[in-house]
Amino acid sequence: MYDLSESTSPHVSVSSSRVNPAEMEPEFASGLLTWYGGIHRRRDLRMRGTLFLSLGLLWLFVFLALPTTGLIFLSLASRGNFGDLHWTWTLDNYRRLLGFGLFGWSPDYLVILARSLWVGLVTTVLCVLLGYPLTFFIATRGPRWRTWLLFLVMIPFWTNIVVRAYAWLFILSPALPPARIAAFFNFIPPGTALFPGSVATFLGMVSTFLPFMALPLYASIERLDWELLEAARDLYASSVQVFHWVILPQTRPGLTVGVILTFIPAMAMFVVTDLLGGSRYMLIGNLIQNQFGQGRDWPFGAALCLALMALTMVGLISYRRGGVRP
Amino acid sequence: MGLLVAGVQKNFGSHKALKGVNLEVRKGEFFTLLGPSGCGKTTLLRVIAGLELPDSGHVFLGGQDITRLSAAKRQVNTVFQSYALFPHLNIFENMAFGLKARHIDPVETNRRVAKKLELFGLSGLERRYPHQLSGGQKQRVALARALVNQPNILLLDEPMSALDAHLRGQVQEELRRLQRKLKQTFILVTHDQDEALMVSDRLAVIRDGLVEQVGEPRDVYSRPKNQFVAEFLGAANIIKARRDGGRVVTSLGSFDLSLAPVWDEGTLAIRPERIVLGEAGGDRANWVRAEVREAIYRGQSLDVWLAPGQTIRTKTGEDLRVRVRTHSRDHLRPGDQVSLFFPPEDLVALEH
Known part of the structure; x- marks a missing residue:
């Protein structure tokens, strides 16, 4: 989200960096790409990229996306008299936050x-x-x-x-x-x-x-x-x-x-x-x-x-x- | 404005970088500080720039004592060895840095920067960043960035060392022409004796924090004061000698010198290219018979190592060899018998 000048993403290049892949198509008609000095098939690289990312994505899903979604749902509920939850789908909590209370x-x-x-x-x-x-x-x-x-x-x-x-x-x-x-x-x-x-x-x-x-x-x-x-x-x-x-x-x-x-x-x-x-x-x-x-x-x-x-x-x-x- | 360095000493811990340096640099001259690495030449340059405070001694610029004046307040600018271009600023911003710091108005800044960009053939690169330039371009930006401030003295800290050999020679010539054109005082630090000889009006040979010799390139090269200067400024034959009346006796034979030595026992120096090769002949004054031992073809010259006639062995038992640099057209093979002429004016009696 905040790129801190040094990118940590693996450097994928099509023969030379910063070249529009479309221009390279004729030369790499077979779908070959270089990556860290090796020559790979485009399809293999895509697979590998997905594999590399999967662990991080899973982590983000379990520990960021899920809880945040939970919080969003929770914030739309309301409190019962004994601290229990009522799924009322209301914006009351936000209204209260902005200062509109009972009094x-x-x-x-x-x-x-x-x-x-x-x-x-x-x-x-x-x-x-x-x-x-x-x-x-x-x-x-x-x-x-x-x-x-x-x-x-x-x-x-x-x-x-x-x-x-x-x-x-x-x-x-x-x-x-x-x-x-x-x-x-x-x-x-x-x-x-x-x-x-x-x-x-x-x-x-x-x-x-x-x-x-x-x-x-x-x-x-x-x-x-x-x-x-x-x-x-x-x-x-x-x-x-x-x-x-x-x-x-x-x-x-x-x-x-x-x-x-x-x-x-x-x-x-x-x-x-x-x-x-x-x-x-x-x-x-x-x-x-x-x-x-x-x-x-x-x-x-x-x-x-x-x-x-x-x-x-x-x-x-x-x-x-x-x-x-x- | 002329620069005077008087008795400057600088220690780094127990290391004595400068041991009392005295120098005078005249207004408008191209002056070179020449010496091997670690001799203190860069420290001296930094003292002049105001980036280093000497432990004792003074620096005068145009008669004013600037020893304790900070770098920011000296009308002196430096071209750093690594150029020290600001990587986050583009070429225009790099060049305008010194003017902006002194609040020169933007119109004047633009005018001066544009003029220098043109002088250095950098027009059109204003919006580029340093990492987008070649080594030669970076060097020119560094030069332009310093000169745009119209300094009294321009200091150059081995600015050629990052260039490849081919470009270096070209840039040296350009630098010399530029200095002659601008008539500004340049002080260059280098360990490259060819560069020093080529660009300087005068040069100082520095060794171990002391100035060994100051003079015009021609004088320092052909009349070195001592063995260090003789050997640092190109190749030299160093011959042990003893004075005998008007002549000087060595293990090669006895020689006439145009300038008689002040010592009774000492050393002589002669440049390899000043020795004249002739056909083997009779025993005339300053002529020595010798046998070729080794000939090294160097393109522009032929380096020949010779063992002189009858007196091959020195006291220590080593082969005494003389090095002669001659036309590369000459054909000489090991075993050839030749005669060597040592011109009296090229034989220099060295100080101890």
Whole structure:
């Protein structure tokens, strides 16, 4: 769906690449094709292609197409009085999502959706802003240092997300320096913790998602042709121009992967925001969890899931269309 | 504007890349830094470009100390060895890069780029991307991209090394003509002595982070200062010698030199093509009898290895051999007896 500059599809060529197959017909009247240096019959290749694809297609069918279809059907059902399902074929869940409830219109759910989008965006932007200097620093160290620093970046991967959130709760607690310093400068009342709030939420979010941004970015930056940066400097470019005109376009594949890996899960996050953000940070993730958990309202949960998917798609498509392209 | 490099030193860890380089490059000349790989010539070029900060010493451009000025602020542009064309920008954008960075207005940019495109025969390729160009075209784009900025000095870091031998010779000639036409200061780094001799007004031979000799190609080639320069700039016969009154005595015999050596014991150098082959004859001044040992046909010349007359054995017991380069028309076979004439003006006494 998102071609990341390097295509992974096998390269099938008709003698030379980018030649209209129709033009080649006379020469290959027998239906012979070259593929990875071998000569094959067109029919055999088609068979083989189907075989290669079948496993992936099966996977996508079982784990993507089926559940999504299920969700769509589910979102059209309604909840019975005891959390049971009624197959009523109604759009009520979507109407409710848009704010038309029993007691007139209220924007609660839309606010939650917008807030999720906002948290996802801010987290992604912060990860990009931190990721570039971090990965540049690592990529310019010696080989041994690099390995260790990358290892440090990856460590959070191995720790449970809840444990990490609790670690932040501890670090930001009233008795420890961060909260005391903040109180000293009158940012918070003395004797209170730095959570719940935006600072704690984004600390938690960024620390959770930075590895997802840093690793793909690092892969791109490590392959960066440093001579291009020197050429840009030599051609009178300022540091900002070097970044904008050379580094950014050259590292775009890694940035794109990083943005996708950060934005999608950040939009759906609920553990970190729940613990560090408090009740003010009700996100669509929390809402969905509620519907399938205590709320026992699966149809509305399904509608929320689909809304989240739609929102994610909109976000990613606008990233591809937006100013980040060359 | 003239360039002055004064006492420049640069270390990379424990490796001393430049050990105090002094150089003067005059305005409008084609200057070449020649030396084997790892001699520090590229480091010196990078110091001049502002891509490397020297540990000590200074670089002056037109009398102004630019040692600590960043590359972005120097009116100096570089043609990189790999050309360093921006792969995500097309040829026009590549060439306009330096002008855009300095906010030159678009009309002027278009005009200047178009002029350089035409000069380098690249018109029509503006919308192509670097990967769609041939090696020779890429090289011309790199040259044009640097020159469009009207630099005080153009630096060229082995720009021919990526071209095949046939194209290289052609491009060397073009480069020389271009420099004469533009009358701009060019500084070229190369390890190819033919290239250096061919294009330069003056050249500096560099070895181990030090300048060995500076001069016009003719002088450096025919009057090398020491054995390194003599052997790096083409083939040379190196002969141990001792001064005896007005003459110089070697194991080949005694010779007259037009410039007498300053030492009592040292070495002489003579280029293989400067030795004159004659019929075997009597014992005259600077003539030596020799026997042909090996003749190598090279198309444009014939390389002959000879063992001189009676004094074949040196002190160490090896065969003393003299290399002579002569017309490829000559027919010489191993065993032929000939006489060699060593012209006094071509025998050079080397410094220690």
